[in-house]
Amino acid sequence: MTAAVAIAGFGASEIARKSDRGIAAFALDAALAALADAGITRSDVDGYVGAPFATNAGSPHAECGDEISLKSVMGMMDLPLAWGADLYRRYPTDMVASAAHALAAGTSRFVLGLRALYVAPGLDYATGGSDRAFGADQMTRPYGFNIAGARFAARAWGYMTTHGWDREDLWNVVSLARRNAANNPDAVWRDRPLDRQTYMDARMVAEPHGLFDCDMPVCGAQAFVMCRGEDLPEAATPAWVTGFSGFARPNAIWDMSGRTPDDLATAQLYDGFSSMIWEWLDGFGITEPGQAPGFFRDGHAEPGGRLPVNTFGGSLGEGRMHGMGHLREGYLQATDRAGTRQQETGPALVQVGPFDDSSFVLLEPDRPRHAA
Amino acid sequence: MTQSTPNSAPRPVPVPTAESRVFWDGAEAGRLTLRRCTGCGRLAAPLAPRCAGCLGAEFEAETLSGRAVLGGRTVLHVPGIPGGATPATLVQCAVAEDPRIGLVALDTTGATKRLRPGDMLSLSFADMGGGVFLAVARPGAAP
Numbered sequence: 001m002t003a004a005v006a007i008a009g010f011g012a013s014e015i016a017r018k019s020d021r022g023i024a025a026f027a028l029d030a031a032l033a034a035l036a037d038a039g040i041t042r043s044d045v046d047g048y049v050g051a052p053f054a055t056n057a058g059s060p061h062a063e064c065g066d067e068i069s070l071k072s073v074m075g076m077m078d079l080p081l082a083w084g085a086d087l088y089r090r091y092p093t094d095m096v097a098s099a100a101h102a103l104a105a106g107t108s109r110f111v112l113g114l115r116a117l118y119v120a121p122g123l124d125y126a127t128g129g130s131d132r133a134f135g136a137d138q139m140t141r142p143y144g145f146n147i148a149g150a151r152f153a154a155r156a157w158g159y160m161t162t163h164g165w166d167r168e169d170l171w172n173v174v175s176l177a178r179r180n181a182a183n184n185p186d187a188v189w190r191d192r193p194l195d196r197q198t199y200m201d202a203r204m205v206a207e208p209h210g211l212f213d214c215d216m217p218v219c220g221a222q223a224f225v226m227c228r229g230e231d232l233p234e235a236a237t238p239a240w241v242t243g244f245s246g247f248a249r250p251n252a253i254w255d256m257s258g259r260t261p262d263d264l265a266t267a268q269l270y271d272g273f274s275s276m277i278w279e280w281l282d283g284f285g286i287t288e289p290g291q292a293p294g295f296f297r298d299g300h301a302e303p304g305g306r307l308p309v310n311t312f313g314g315s316l317g318e319g320r321m322h323g324m325g326h327l328r329e330g331y332l333q334a335t336d337r338a339g340t341r342q343q344e345t346g347p348a349l350v351q352v353g354p355f356d357d358s359s360f361v362l363l364e365p366d367r368p369r370h371a372a
Numbered sequence: 373m374t375q376s377t378p379n380s381a382p383r384p385v386p387v388p389t390a391e392s393r394v395f396w397d398g399a400e401a402g403r404l405t406l407r408r409c410t411g412c413g414r415l416a417a418p419l420a421p422r423c424a425g426c427l428g429a430e431f432e433a434e435t436l437s438g439r440a441v442l443g444g445r446t447v448l449h450v451p452g453i454p455g456g457a458t459p460a461t462l463v464q465c466a467v468a469e470d471p472r473i474g475l476v477a478l479d480t481t482g483a484t485k486r487l488r489p490g491d492m493l494s495l496s497f498a499d500m501g502g503g504v505f506l507a508v509a510r511p512g513a514a515p
Contacts, residue, residue, distance in 0.1 A: 020389065020390045021389060021390045021391070021421070022389035022390065022391050022392070022419065022421065024391070024419060024420075024421045025389075025390070025391065025421035028421050028422060032427070042427075064419050072419075075417070075420070075424060076420055076421060076422065076424055077424065077427075078424050078425065120387070131382065131384055131385065132384055132385045132386075132387045133384040133385065133386050133387060134387050135419070136419060137384075138386035138387060138388065138392060138396075138419075139386075139418060139419070139475070139476060140476050141384045141453075142383045142384050142385070142386055142453075142500070142504055142506055143383075143452065143462055143476045143477070143478060143506060143507075144383075144448060144451070144452015144453050144456060144460060144462065145452065145462050145464075145476045147448065147450065147451070147452045147453075148448060148450045148452075150446050150448055150452065150462055151444070151464065153444075153446035153448075154443070154444025154445055154446040154462060154463065154464045155443075155444045155464075156444075156446075157444055157445045157446055158442075158443055158444040158445070158489040161488055161489055162488070162489050162490075203449065204447070204449040205448075205449055205450055206446045206447070206448050206449065206450070207446055207447040207448075207449070208446075
């Protein structure tokens with residue numbers, strides 16, 4: 001750490017055994033009290049760190065039910081964020097960003113830290129599969145909209161209908177994943193090629209997604225170590241974290257790294273459902289809005305193509321590692337350690353998370369000259 | 373209008389808080405009801421603890437037109453609720469009076485199949501049994 005840091009203010013909500021108010025109301029009370037105590041306003045806040053998960057043992061893990069995350073806090077305060085992602089979240093890209101912040105702070109002037117706990121009415125241990133819908137779930141679960149990627153399927157329908165794509169374009173994504181997985185010794189689908197007819201004949205799950213548009217649940221773990229350059233072990237092969245950002249300000253990754261999308265050698269893009277892979281090709285301007293499926297159709301995402309995508313097979317090929325596989329592949333590609341699937345060794349983009357909750361990391365082989 | 377829908381499996385019962393009760397009370401009465409900030413006039417999403425614009429905490433309940441703009445649509449082929457009937461059509465839409473506020477709705481007739489994103493919907497609320505009243509979307513302007 002090169003800067004002295006301090007707690008500038010503290011605030012608290014009422015503490016109650018139970019309440020008719022929701023967890024978000026308590027969270028907002030505390031946040032506003034802290035801002036007032038520190039003598040700043042909400043427009044000064046440019047960072048956020050929370051601990052949104054598992055606030056009690058019987059937690060239904062319901063956003064705005066017994067948990068609170070940046071997604072909700074942004075909405076209820078209209079926060080202008082300089083960086084744009086929660087500093088403590090579940091996605092591997094967020095883990096990198098949080099670690100980077102811990103190793104070398106300075107991305108935010110004022111970080112709002114917030115943890116909220118809540119006793120949901122009538123909630124006992126292990127009632128996660130409740131017949132009641134708490135928090136934000138009350139707006140979706142009674143409809144079944146939280147099941148089988150329904151919300152991603154609905155978004156995919158909107159995208160495909162608006163821009164004129166069809167299931168052939170989803171097949172292009174799944175096909176690339178299976179073919180790339182064949183070069184990944186760890187992939188669950190490595191020895192299981194898939195042909196177009198089998199894909200098209202598979203049962204539908206949530207239109208337009210069929211069975212093979214969904215990633216395969218697996219048992220597995222992946223882990224990483226991060227340190228500052230001066231602490232780098234001699235035997236280590238570093239992939240330098242030159243940029244990171246979150247869904248609220250995605251292009252901050254280019255400002256931080258001094259790169260542009262044209263500099264990318266590879267991209268690992270989250271594909272828990274096949275259609276999700278299109279989101280940030282459009283979002284980063286790599287393709288024109290609505291044209292990402294054409295990038296796959298024209299072969300630009302293939303190994304050796306203009307920008308090879310998910311060279312390890314993605315979640316659709318490797319299995320559901322919730323983005324850790326994407327991060328690992330970004331690391332391997334940036335360090336020239338991807339073996340038979342190695343592409344040009346250069347800036348590797350990693351994106352993890354749904355369209356409205358993504359975060360991003362840029363990994364590079366060379367130590368950034370402008371960094372301390 | 374509240375409408376009866378043939379009963380399927382029991383749905384998870386929404387647990388309102390002080391913030392969302394206006395919405396669910398409105399749903400039971402068959403009307404799309406949100407809160408409007410008495411300070412700046414902005415509509416509040418069902419779960420919002422305060423006005424996202426001015427942070428005001430005073431609201432008046434307001435019955436809206438029920439008009440909404442179609443955003444997304446999916447046909448679920450697996451039960452969205454335990455034991456639920458399939459296929460089931462779900463839509464995601466934006467409230468016409470303030471498109472920043474999104475809602476999920478059922479399409480019980482499948483009539484949204486011919487629509488495109490941006491097309492108008494009309495929302496009503498249906499009694500799903502067990503004290504659950506859910507938004508139902510149909511093509512076109514509100515009745």
